Amino acid sequence: MSDTTKTPTPKGTVPAAAEDPTAAAVAAPAVDPRLLVREEGFKGYITEFKRKVKGGELGSIPVVVGLIVIATVFQLNNDRFLSADNLSNIGYYMAATGMLAIGLVFVLLLGEIDLSVGSVSGLASAVFAVVVTKHGMDAWLALLLTIVTGVAIGALHGWFFARIGVPAFVVTLAGFLGWNGLMLWLLGSSGTINIPSDDGPVSLLGKSSFLLDQDIVGAYLLAGLAVLSLLVGSFMDQRRRRAAGVPFRPTSEIVLRVVALAVVAFAAAVMFNNSAGVPNALVIFLVCLVIIDFVLRRTSFGRKVFAVGGGVEAARRAGINVELVRITVFAIAGGFAALGGMFFAGQTSSATMLAGGGNTLMLAIAAAVIGGTSLFGGRGTVWSALLGMLVIQSISTGLSLLNMEASIQYMITGAVLLGAVVIDSVSRRSQKAAGRA
Amino acid sequence: MIHVSATPVLALRGASKRFGAVQALTDVHLEVHAGEVVALVGDNGAGKSTLVKAIAGVHPIDEGVVEWEGRPVSISKPHDAQELGVATVYQDLALCDNLDVVGNLYLGRELRRRGVLDEVTMEQKARELLSTLSIRIPSVRIPIAGLSGGQRQVVAIARALIGDPKIVILDEPTAALGVEQTAQVLDLVERLRERGLGVILISHNMADVKAVADTVAVLRLGKNNGTFPVKDTSHEEIIAAITGATDNAVTRRAERRTTEAAK
Numbered sequence: 151m152s153d154t155t156k157t158p159t160p161k162g163t164v165p166a167a168a169e170d171p172t173a174a175a176v177a178a179p180a181v182d183p184r185l186l187v188r189e190e191g192f193k194g195y196i197t198e199f200k201r202k203v204k205g206g207e208l209g210s211i212p213v214v215v216g217l218i219v220i221a222t223v224f225q226l227n228n229d230r231f232l233s234a235d236n237l238s239n240i241g242y243y244m245a246a247t248g249m250l251a252i253g254l255v256f257v258l259l260l261g262e263i264d265l266s267v268g269s270v271s272g273l274a275s276a277v278f279a280v281v282v283t284k285h286g287m288d289a290w291l292a293l294l295l296t297i298v299t300g301v302a303i304g305a306l307h308g309w310f311f312a313r314i315g316v317p318a319f320v321v322t323l324a325g326f327l328g329w330n331g332l333m334l335w336l337l338g339s340s341g342t343i344n345i346p347s348d349d350g351p352v353s354l355l356g357k358s359s360f361l362l363d364q365d366i367v368g369a370y371l372l373a374g375l376a377v378l379s380l381l382v383g384s385f386m387d388q389r390r391r392r393a394a395g396v397p398f399r400p401t402s403e404i405v406l407r408v409v410a411l412a413v414v415a416f417a418a419a420v421m422f423n424n425s426a427g428v429p430n431a432l433v434i435f436l437v438c439l440v441i442i443d444f445v446l447r448r449t450s451f452g453r454k455v456f457a458v459g460g461g462v463e464a465a466r467r468a469g470i471n472v473e474l475v476r477i478t479v480f481a482i483a484g485g486f487a488a489l490g491g492m493f494f495a496g497q498t499s500s501a502t503m504l505a506g507g508g509n510t511l512m513l514a515i516a517a518a519v520i521g522g523t524s525l526f527g528g529r530g531t532v533w534s535a536l537l538g539m540l541v542i543q544s545i546s547t548g549l550s551l552l553n554m555e556a557s558i559q560y561m562i563t564g565a566v567l568l569g570a571v572v573i574d575s576v577s578r579r580s581q582k583a584a585g586r587a
Numbered sequence: 588m589i590h591v592s593a594t595p596v597l598a599l600r601g602a603s604k605r606f607g608a609v610q611a612l613t614d615v616h617l618e619v620h621a622g623e624v625v626a627l628v629g630d631n632g633a634g635k636s637t638l639v640k641a642i643a644g645v646h647p648i649d650e651g652v653v654e655w656e657g658r659p660v661s662i663s664k665p666h667d668a669q670e671l672g673v674a675t676v677y678q679d680l681a682l683c684d685n686l687d688v689v690g691n692l693y694l695g696r697e698l699r700r701r702g703v704l705d706e707v708t709m710e711q712k713a714r715e716l717l718s719t720l721s722i723r724i725p726s727v728r729i730p731i732a733g734l735s736g737g738q739r740q741v742v743a744i745a746r747a748l749i750g751d752p753k754i755v756i757l758d759e760p761t762a763a764l765g766v767e768q769t770a771q772v773l774d775l776v777e778r779l780r781e782r783g784l785g786v787i788l789i790s791h792n793m794a795d796v797k798a799v800a801d802t803v804a805v806l807r808l809g810k811n812n813g814t815f816p817v818k819d820t821s822h823e824e825i826i827a828a829i830t831g832a833t834d835n836a837v838t839r840r841a842e843r844r845t846t847e848a849a850k
């Protein structure tokens with residue numbers, strides 16, 4: 151399910167080309183000697199890896215290195231950091247902000263920013279609480295209404311940006327304030343509405359392991375499903391590509407990727423089973439990641455998002471309805487913000503004044519950028535929401551294990567965000583130098 | 588000249604266009620036949636790009652008639668032109684740097700299989716197309732940003748061919764290219780003609796025009812200033828039509844040279 155070992159779009163290789171220059175010259179029709187084709191085998195991976203790093207295509211390397219450093223440092227200071235309970239905690243708490251980060255990845259791919267997602271998530275939980283507790287609406291219907299509210303708010307931002315031409319950061323800054331105000335007004339003087347949590351979406355989001363009702367098999371089934379779908383999907387893709395005579399991913403690489411995923415997925419399953427079970431919110435977060443990754447890479451809508459992010463004018467001339475893409479993207483960000491708000495409500499079984507406030511927005515933006523989605527548009531993957539949230543949630547749970555104050559947490563998270571943006575900017579510059587941006 | 592059909596594929600009759608106070612085109616006529624390369628020449632600001640954008644539906648004409656294979660049609664948005672079979676390669680390249688070659692070739696008309704992008708078929712067809720046009724690109728899966736100027740230009744032209752157009756418009760395709768790459772693009776133009784496409788080629792380079800065009804249409808200050816068959820027309824005649832008189836900066840310069848040489 152998760153694809154943490156590689157960027158999701160590695161290039162295929164030409165089977166048995168370029169290994170031996172003379173053989174290639176005889177067999178293949180006029181191969182350009184400067185051709186950047188990866189050689190077969192592991193030597194090929196290493197040379198391609200070196201070339202990519204030189205060219206500034208760092209992908210998810212910095213964040214994976216960062217995660218290892220973070221884990222090592224905290225584990226050395228407190229041996230409970232890598233315990234099953236603490237890691238489960240990280241998994242449990244990262245889903246909510248992670249949902250906001252998914253929406254932000256879309257917006258960042260356009261080269262824009264949405265400052266309102268935190269406020270919209272808070273407003274969403276308030277809307278849900280009000281219609282359920284004060285108007286007695288069915289909880290699932292209320293969930294739907296909440297998501298529709300988020301989508302509508304996002305579409306409104308998108309409309310002001312795309313049709314009226316107001317810069318996105320100003321529109322969403324207004325939204326940041328305005329929707330926060332609306333939330334406070336909805337919550338009224340008490341400032342908190344408790345949501346009955348015996349059943350319905352809020353209790354579901356708050357609990358762990360709804361799959362097979364607390365049975366440990368659930369986690370293994372999920373992990374197995376993820377590994378199996380990657381395995382089957384990769385080989386089906388390889389077969390089609392081979393039949394069509396286009397470069398395909400060699401079996402060795404597929405096996406490597408599947409094994410890597412299997413190790414990570416089953417390790418996570420064991421870990422969750424040793425604690426409270428798989429958090430439902432995390433499962434939904436991961437499912438959303440898989441769906442959105444598919445949408446971004448395999449559908450023409452996703453292609454349009456990348457195209458608009460890479461060149462508005464080119465996209466427009468290609469017949470893409472740029473305004474519609476922009477409005478849709480902001481609507482998606484609003485929808486995910488509302489969903490994230492429901493996740494927050496699930497954590498506390500209430501809608502509070504503080505929901506979606508504080509540094510929620512900053513953390514969500516930081517997650518997307520730390521995970522490797524560029525602020526400059528057109529480059530990134532939705533997996534950066536997962537990787538970035540892992541970093542951020544690790545830092546925050548690690549620091550609270552060490553009993554650090556919030557002040558220190560903010561400063562460290564700020565520094566990490568700055569570091570990520572610096573890496574993004576520098577890699578963009580070296581990509582320019584290497585003629586790739 | 589290669590055999591040219593009687594009815595032009597595309598004809599503009601009395602086309603006019605104004606931008607606010609600027610009358611960019613006045614009563615312009617233009618005909619393009621299948622298998623014909625029409626060079627559109629004129630000084631800076633003569634209205635060449637405007638004419639192209641009118642045909643492409645970017646800036647529809649205010650007055651006049653566009654005929655397609657003899658029938659009057661209305662081109663009011665880029666989609667109309669694409670539907671008819673007009674493909675345009677703009678002066679400022681219209682490629683997305685972050686997408687790979689396949690992504691750019693099929694941008695806006697991706698092939699789908701059960702609702703999902705059909706990357707395999709797109710890649711296969713892209714390779715076929717590039718190889719029939721003898722275009723050499725390191726890999727169809729590298730981002731456009733990694734290509735040279737000439738490679739981008741040929742990708743942009745190849746992109747125009749994906750939709751099986753009948754008319755291809757090239758706005759200064761060789762302006763920023765080196766010798767070798769210019770030759771590549773001109774070869775490509777000839778291959779388009781061999782395929783029976785009508786080509787409108789905008790260029791400031793008379794050598795390029797003489798090398799590949801069948802007909803030269805001259806625009807001056809937004810008006811027609813003559814249409815010439817290339818093989819019976821001298822360099823000087825075209826220049827005179829572009830500059831609008833026999834007495835102009837270009838002829839004065841030539842005269843100065845000859846008188847200086849005589850001294």
Ligand SMILES: Nc1ncnc2c1ncn2[C@@H]1O[C@H](COP(=O)(O)OP(=O)(O)OP(=O)(O)O)[C@@H](O)[C@H]1O
Binds near residue numbers: 629630631
């Ligand atoms: N969008 C526009 N708005 C206002 N005026 C325009 C616009 N586009 C073109 N013009 C004007 O129309 C005239 C013709 O411009 P056009 O770009 O067609 O010239 P051109 O022949 O392509 O020149 P060049 O050789 O420099 O490319 C110019 O005076 C220009 O200022």
Ligand SMILES: [Mg+2]
Binds near residue numbers: 635636637678758
């Ligand atoms: Mg021009």
